[in-house]
Amino acid sequence: MTKSILQSSRVAFALLALAFAGRTTARAQIAFPSWNDGPAKRAILDFVRVTTDKANAKYVKPEERIATFDLDGTLWVEHPMYTQVVYCLERVPVVAAQRPELKNVEPYKTVLSGNREAIAKLSMDDLEKIVGGTISGMTTDEFTAEVKKWLATAKHPLWNRPYTELIYQPMLEVIQYLRANSYKTYIVTGSGQDFVRAFAEQVYGIPPEQVVGSTGETKYTYGKDNRPVLIKQPKLLLNDNYTGKPEGIHLMIGRRPHAAFGNTAGDREMLEYTQAGDGARLMVLVLHDDAEREYAYGPAEGLPDSKVGAFSQSLFDEATKDGWTVIRMKKDWKRIFAFDR
Amino acid sequence: MTKSILQSSRVAFALLALAFAGRTTARAQIAFPSWNDGPAKRAILDFVRVTTDKANAKYVKPEERIATFDLDGTLWVEHPMYTQVVYCLERVPVVAAQRPELKNVEPYKTVLSGNREAIAKLSMDDLEKIVGGTISGMTTDEFTAEVKKWLATAKHPLWNRPYTELIYQPMLEVIQYLRANSYKTYIVTGSGQDFVRAFAEQVYGIPPEQVVGSTGETKYTYGKDNRPVLIKQPKLLLNDNYTGKPEGIHLMIGRRPHAAFGNTAGDREMLEYTQAGDGARLMVLVLHDDAEREYAYGPAEGLPDSKVGAFSQSLFDEATKDGWTVIRMKKDWKRIFAFDR
16 A cells, blocks of 8 residues: 555545544434433433444443343333332232132232222232232233233323323433444333333333343243143242342343443442443433422432332432432423423 | 336346345355255255245244254253363362362262262262352352353363364354344353353354353342442252243243254253244254264164253154254264364
């Protein structure tokens, strides 16, 4: 190669690099239409920029680009109650018809009474018992079909819209932006793995193999016409909350995430585990401080306490101390849902 | 569009289709250099052809293209003993030094005696006990580093080569060909998930998140400098053999494979589960009938019986009845290892 060709190719490279840099900035602006400018948006964009730039010391190889998202309260509405719990509560009459002995056993008795005040007072333990009891005994295929059928008609009491429309548009933009930058996006949820798999691909573009959730055992057996089936068992295999989140991530992914998003104390260990890795890591929490457009609950920062999706002050303090990013829905999000104007 | 343009574009399409058909055939020939022509090679090529051709009734959408491979005896040598068991046997002195109380407890006592005949007579239960006892108590990162270190120096007694060189070249070609046709390739193994993750990406191009194996629990805690770590526990979470294979596939993938490859009765349920899906499905078993170039064991088809990787006559009969493909190493494989001439 002669020197002049080398020089002109250097000029070409420089121009190309400039063109790409310009395009990245433009793409980032296009990619976050539902966000206001602020530290949260900047932290996410900066993280993607440095980890995808080969010239940057914090570059991350594409195969290592793992991002994990909590679901309830991080990617969709979790108030007044987690969607999967609503599903299970509505399934209680069906299950009680098949197993009449449950009609006089708590907490089923309370649910069947229809007394809304009493149902609202059920403890998390009671609700977990109902979840375990109502989503076992059928084949995995039957369960998925049931959930899809329910999601097609069930509506959230406040917005009177399907639950799958109550997803946070700004977070969908983050998922899509990460994916466009070769990040593999996972849901890591305390809700049921099979429940979430029934809609995650259609709603978030996240395939079943990238959903890590609480899950019971299945049992391989032969059903109708001797056809092999997997029957869902009540025995819990993974409780994907708190320490169960990093444990579930190791089980299902086997790599440490470079970015993790959550909104409650149940996501704390996932964010700590993410941060403990080398190089660039992004830890993000969503704070629900928008009573007007969604809900406001903490108890961090003087927001009202909540039984569902609590964001404690100690979690907020850990976030501040460790440099985690806190999204404040009210300030950071231009709109919350796709249907907002 | 005028008729003449329509006709000429039809001609162009026909030519294009021909060109592609020719290219596919050429590519297939290039893709399988270590295979002899025969029913096994044809079955694999036909399956890929029909499931990737949009015009074919058996077309499978890219996101549904899942192929699962057993490891020991299907992708690499498993005789005279599974590689992970060899690893664990060699770790017994290290573990016994840390926990001297094990020195007088069977089966550790026999292993420490160094009596090769007695060690060879240990039952599968004994060997499983050793596996459980030797690969827990350390962090997941420490374990991976240990395995990589061992694999770098350990050698197979027959070939005097690293275990990772004893992979079946024809099967690597199948994995690569499936991947080139948008199949997501998974290892689904009775061996330890973390053990296999330590080399699967480098050796087979299969990333950690696509390795499903037998696995114990991990426990999230804080190690040195308060850094979060996961400690491997002796408690088994998934025994990924027999019915555990489809159960593990549902847990980790959540989709039914379209193609599954195995070589023992421990793979039977995985193949049955694969076949029970709609549309095109490919079920393949590897028969070790090549005493000269590798090993010969069954007991199917009059081959000698084996404690390690047995291929029973009843499995062979099921394969014949259900139209599964049986690879006969002796006839179907031109060469077995990359180092064969």
